[in-house]
Amino acid sequence: MDKIVINNNIRTLRFMANEMTQQELADKTGVSRQTIVAIENGKYFPTLELAFRIARVFNTPLEDVFTIEFMPDPKRTKKSQS
Amino acid sequence: MDIKEKRILVSLIGSVLVFLFYALYVYNKHIAGSPEIINDFQFWGKAFLFMIPVAIVAQIIIHIILAIIAKITTNEDLDIIDDERDKLIELKSVKISHYIFLGGFMTAMIWLAIGAQPGLMFILIFSSGFIASTVSEMARLYYYRKGIK
16 A cells, blocks of 8 residues: 655645734634644644644635645565566 | 643653552551451452542642643643544553553453462552553653654
8 A cells, every 4th residue: 555645734824824823723723732733743634624624714725735645655666566 | 842741741640659659558557567458358449449539639639730830830721622633642542551451450360260369469450550541641642742643
């Protein structure tokens, strides 16, 4: 199975939204500031519900908030080459 | 270290201290004088039941003191929001603690099966409960610091 890397643009989106603070975003999405910090730092991947809530705050599609990369599994790549 | 991590750390230290002081108290007051009491089921029943309110009251006092210190020193409020991340971390740490307690319980049953004294079973269950709770708090701290994906 391919490895998945999820990145986010929350810091940039907060900056674009009049330097919205982490606490303001937390209040608008109903989570704690620590959870927003963890998401921004890639230490926690939110549920689909929270992801949509964050996108709604910035009035933007989900794909603009979170991006996904599929990294090929090195073991499978080796197998297919042989 | 954020306020949630501080809260867990204080809770961890508090529960270790409460358990140690309680174990010392029970040992000095009851077991040291008459060691045969460890095979008395009524004694263990009372010891378990009395420990629950003691631990709850101690944790409440510790958290009130932490809240006051946090407010005075850093003007931080104790965050009471329990969101999805907190619940997931709680779930993972409780799962670990259940495995540890189950391990202790099974060991106690094996001891009983091979003919050990019943008192040893209670000591094992008591200890595994304490270790499970301590490791659970440590796991929570680990997940908060390292993150969960």
